[in-house]
Amino acid sequence: MTAVPLQPPRRLVTFTLDGEETRVPEGSTILDACRSAGRDVPTLCQGDTLTPKNACRVCVVEVEGARTLAPACSRRAEPGMTVRTDTERARHSRKVVLELLASSTDLSTTPRAAEWIEEYEAEPDRFGTDAARVDEQPKVDNDLYVRDYDKCILCYKCVDACGEQWQNTFAIAVSGRGFDARISTEHDAALPDSACVFCGNCIEVCPTGALSFSSEFGMRAAGTWDETAQTRTTTVCAYCGVGCNVTLHVQDNEIVKVTSPHDNPVTHGNLCIKGRFGFQHVQNRD
Amino acid sequence: MDLRYTDAVPTDAEREAVDALLGPPPSGWEGAAERTDKDLRWARGGAAAAKDRRDQLLPALHAVNDRVGWISEGALNHICRRLTVAPAEAYGVATFYSLLSVRPRPAKVLHVCTDLACAARGSAAVCADLTERLGAPGTPAEGAVWQESPCLGLCERAPAALLLQAGTDPADTAPLPPPAPAAGPVRCSAVVAPATAPGLVTAVRAPLEAPVEPPAAAAVPQAGDPALVLLRRIGTVDPASLDDYRSTGGYTALRHAFKLGPAGVIREVLDAGLVGRGGAAFPTGRKWQATAQQADGPHYLVCNADESEPGTFKDRVLMEGDPYALVEAMTIAGYAVGARQGYIYLRGEYPRAYERLDHALRGARTRGLLGPDVLGQGYAFDIEIRRGAGAYICGEETAIFNSIEGQRGEPRSKPPFPVEKGLFGKPTAVNNVETLVNVLPILERGAVAYAATGTETSTGTKLFCVSGQVDRPGVYELPFGASLRELLDLAGPPERLRAVLLGGAAGGFVRPDELDVPLTFEGTRAAGTTLGSGVVLVLDDSVELPRILLRIAEFFRDESCGQCVPCRVGTVRQEEALHRIVDRTGAAAAQDIALMREVGQAMRDASICGLGQTAWNAVESAIDRLGVYR
Numbered sequence: 001m002t003a004v005p006l007q008p009p010r011r012l013v014t015f016t017l018d019g020e021e022t023r024v025p026e027g028s029t030i031l032d033a034c035r036s037a038g039r040d041v042p043t044l045c046q047g048d049t050l051t052p053k054n055a056c057r058v059c060v061v062e063v064e065g066a067r068t069l070a071p072a073c074s075r076r077a078e079p080g081m082t083v084r085t086d087t088e089r090a091r092h093s094r095k096v097v098l099e100l101l102a103s104s105t106d107l108s109t110t111p112r113a114a115e116w117i118e119e120y121e122a123e124p125d126r127f128g129t130d131a132a133r134v135d136e137q138p139k140v141d142n143d144l145y146v147r148d149y150d151k152c153i154l155c156y157k158c159v160d161a162c163g164e165q166w167q168n169t170f171a172i173a174v175s176g177r178g179f180d181a182r183i184s185t186e187h188d189a190a191l192p193d194s195a196c197v198f199c200g201n202c203i204e205v206c207p208t209g210a211l212s213f214s215s216e217f218g219m220r221a222a223g224t225w226d227e228t229a230q231t232r233t234t235t236v237c238a239y240c241g242v243g244c245n246v247t248l249h250v251q252d253n254e255i256v257k258v259t260s261p262h263d264n265p266v267t268h269g270n271l272c273i274k275g276r277f278g279f280q281h282v283q284n285r286d
Numbered sequence: 287m288d289l290r291y292t293d294a295v296p297t298d299a300e301r302e303a304v305d306a307l308l309g310p311p312p313s314g315w316e317g318a319a320e321r322t323d324k325d326l327r328w329a330r331g332g333a334a335a336a337k338d339r340r341d342q343l344l345p346a347l348h349a350v351n352d353r354v355g356w357i358s359e360g361a362l363n364h365i366c367r368r369l370t371v372a373p374a375e376a377y378g379v380a381t382f383y384s385l386l387s388v389r390p391r392p393a394k395v396l397h398v399c400t401d402l403a404c405a406a407r408g409s410a411a412v413c414a415d416l417t418e419r420l421g422a423p424g425t426p427a428e429g430a431v432w433q434e435s436p437c438l439g440l441c442e443r444a445p446a447a448l449l450l451q452a453g454t455d456p457a458d459t460a461p462l463p464p465p466a467p468a469a470g471p472v473r474c475s476a477v478v479a480p481a482t483a484p485g486l487v488t489a490v491r492a493p494l495e496a497p498v499e500p501p502a503a504a505a506v507p508q509a510g511d512p513a514l515v516l517l518r519r520i521g522t523v524d525p526a527s528l529d530d531y532r533s534t535g536g537y538t539a540l541r542h543a544f545k546l547g548p549a550g551v552i553r554e555v556l557d558a559g560l561v562g563r564g565g566a567a568f569p570t571g572r573k574w575q576a577t578a579q580q581a582d583g584p585h586y587l588v589c590n591a592d593e594s595e596p597g598t599f600k601d602r603v604l605m606e607g608d609p610y611a612l613v614e615a616m617t618i619a620g621y622a623v624g625a626r627q628g629y630i631y632l633r634g635e636y637p638r639a640y641e642r643l644d645h646a647l648r649g650a651r652t653r654g655l656l657g658p659d660v661l662g663q664g665y666a667f668d669i670e671i672r673r674g675a676g677a678y679i680c681g682e683e684t685a686i687f688n689s690i691e692g693q694r695g696e697p698r699s700k701p702p703f704p705v706e707k708g709l710f711g712k713p714t715a716v717n718n719v720e721t722l723v724n725v726l727p728i729l730e731r732g733a734v735a736y737a738a739t740g741t742e743t744s745t746g747t748k749l750f751c752v753s754g755q756v757d758r759p760g761v762y763e764l765p766f767g768a769s770l771r772e773l774l775d776l777a778g779p780p781e782r783l784r785a786v787l788l789g790g791a792a793g794g795f796v797r798p799d800e801l802d803v804p805l806t807f808e809g810t811r812a813a814g815t816t817l818g819s820g821v822v823l824v825l826d827d828s829v830e831l832p833r834i835l836l837r838i839a840e841f842f843r844d845e846s847c848g849q850c851v852p853c854r855v856g857t858v859r860q861e862e863a864l865h866r867i868v869d870r871t872g873a874a875a876a877q878d879i880a881l882m883r884e885v886g887q888a889m890r891d892a893s894i895c896g897l898g899q900t901a902w903n904a905v906e907s908a909i910d911r912l913g914v915y916r
Contacts, residue, residue, distance in 0.1 A: 096888035100855035170372030181848030186373035
C-alpha cells in the first residue's frame, strides 16, 4: 500500500446532486462528487493526475440556470448549485459525442467505450459510410513505442504530461486546427529526431491506446495480446536511488509493458526511460 | 526546461526579421550567430524567462511571414531560441493560423473572399475566371498564389479580394527616397473590391500600382447626416489628423472622465444602459465594475477588434474612418477599470485599419494623450496593437487572451471569467470596438441624454452592416427600435426579397413577411432571432439558399479550433449532411435534417465556446423559418 499524505482540512460545500443534498470539500468538481456518491458519469479525457482539459465533453451534466451543459470533470461544485447528471439533455449530448467520436476515430482499445455506446444507444454508423474519419496510419519510428493517431481523440493529456504538468520536455503539441488538428512534434519530425526523451509518460496517460508500447502494438497485431492472462506486480525500480514504483505487466512469463501507480505521492505515475522501457535485461535468459 | 532544436538554421533575412522585432540577441544562448567564451560560463533561460517573452511569439511569427512569406524550420528554430519556446509548441501555434504558412510559398498571396456577402455578389464567377487565368487555387503562378478566403470584412464592396505581399517593411527604408523597385520586394497590401479576375491579375503583377482603396466614408451612405452619433466624423474629418479630431469634440469625453473619476465613469456607463455590441449584449458598466473591483493586479483592457463574423465590417469602418475615437474611448475604459495597458486585438486581414490605428497611437503619444501622464492627470496608460493571423475563433474573448499570450487561439472554459482571470491570468475587461466608441457620446452628453435614444432596454444607436442584394450597401446607424423595414428602405431593398440573414453566420434568417421586427435586443429575441454583431445580409430569389447554407457550414468547419468534440466533429457532420441534401427536398431530405437537428442540439449544449454553440443557428432557422428543403 502506498502512503498518502493528508491534505489540510477543507470547508464543505453543500449543493444538490440529482435531487439529493450533497456535501463535498470546497474545490471538488461535480465529477468528484458523483464518484464519491457512487454515481457513474462517463469520462474519456479526464485524468486522475492531470488538470482536466474538458475537451471530450462526454461527462456533461445539467446545471440549473445555465444556458449550456457543464463538463462535470472541471466544473467545481458551488454552494446552492442544482446539478442533474442523467437528464435527457445530458444523455443526448453524451450519445451524440460518442457517435461523433466513434464515427471518426477507432475506439476499439478505449476502455469502456463499447459499454457506453451501448448504454447511451449511440449509433456511430448513421453518419453513413462516407463520413470523414481521422484516417491515420500508425507511426512506427522507434523501438519503444508506437503512435496510432487513428485512435486519438485529442484529449490533450499527452501534451500536458509531456509539457509543464509533468515532464517539462515539450516534445509534442497540437498542430493544425479543427478536424485537421493532430498531436505532432515540431515540423512533424520523427520521434528520435524530436525533443522526446522517451519517458513514456504520455503512454501512461493516453486514454485510448493511441500511444502504446511496441510490445503491446506488436502483440495486438499478432493477435496474442490478452489482458486477462496478464499479471501485474508492483515493485521498486532498481536503476537509481529515487525508488519509483513500477508495475510490471507480465504475460506468458514475459514483461509486456510497465506502468506506475498514480497514487504514489512521489511519481504520480511518472517514470523515466529506464524505469519505463529498460526491462529487457530482466528477461534476458542467455 | 530543456529545449532541443533541429540543425536547421535561419537565412539572413529571417534572422533580420526576428531580430528587428526583438532587438539583437544578447548571447549565444538566445540565438546569436556565435557563442563567445563568456556564454559558456553562465546559463540562462528557464521557465520564468520563457513566460515573460512568450507573448512575442505571434509577433515574431508575423515578422518572418511578413518578410519571407512563410516560416521555415530554421526561422522557427531561431524564434524559439530567442524566446525560449519549445519548437513543437511554436509549430502548433504557427499551424493554427491561416495567414501563416510553414510550407514554402510565393511572397504574394491573394485572398479571394468566397463568404456569404461575396458569394451573393458573384465570387464564384470571379474564382472560376481566376482559375483560368492563374490556375487552380493553391498553385503558384506569376510569383503568387491565390486562395479562397473567409469573409474579409469588405462586404459593402463585394466581391472582394486582398493581396498580401511579403518583403521588407517600407518603414525600414523610410528616411530614404521611395524604395527603388530593384531593391527587391517591398511589403505591401492591396485591397481589390469589387474584384474582377482581370483586375486581380493586374494587382498580382504590380501590387503597388493597384487602384487606391476608396476612403472609409464610401462605406457610410449616411455620411454627413447630422443625426449620426458614432459615425458623425466619418467622411467629415481627416482620420489622420488629431487636430481635426479635437476640433470636432475629440478628447472632451476624456477630460470629463477625469473630472468624474473612475467610479463616476462606471456609474455613467451603467446609467446609460450600454450593453456590448459584439453579439452577447452584456452590460458594459457591470463588466467594468467587476474588473475594477478585483484586488489582483495589474488590470488589463482588451479591445476586441477581431471582426471576423461573415458580413460584419462596421468596426473596420470605425477604425479606418475615426481611429482617434477608439484611442480616446480605450483611454477612458482603461481609466475606469484601473488598467495601465490596453491591447487592440486587430484581425490580420485589416492592413489599412492597422496603419490608421498605428498612426493614431503615435499621434496620441506625441501629444501626451497616451503615455506616462495622460493629459497631465497623473494617469499612465498606453495601447499596443496585436495583429491576429487569420482565425475567426480569436474573436472569442478568452481565445484572444491565448492568442496574445503566444498560445494557440483556443478558447478557455469559463468560469473563471475574464473579469477575474483574463489576459496573463489577471483581471481583464474585453470590449468590442463599437461598444467602446459608444462611451464617448455617453460622457459627452451624459447618461440621461444618451439613454433617451432607443428603447428602455436597448439604449443608444446601433451600427448595422447591410450587404448583399441592396442598392446602397454599407454601415448604417439607426437608433435602437427602428424596424428592419426602415433599415432596408434606406439601403434600397431588392424587388424580390427572399430572406435576410440577421446576426451573421451565427445568427438567423428572417422572412420577407417579418420585416417589421424591431431592431432591438429584446425585439429580435422575441422574434426568435438575434441582432448579433449587426449583420444584415439581404438575399433575393436569385440566390440558391442551400449553397449559402453549405458555405455557412463550411465556414464553421474551417474555423473550429478543434479543441472539443461536439464542434470539431459536429461541424464536419453538419457540412456532410448539407452536401447530401443540397439538391433535395421533402422526404428525401428529412432523414439528414433529423440528423442535423440531433448533432446541432449537442453542439449547442456541449461545445466549449460560442462557435460550436451557434454553428447550427443559421441552418436551423433556414429550415424552420424559410422552409428551405420543403
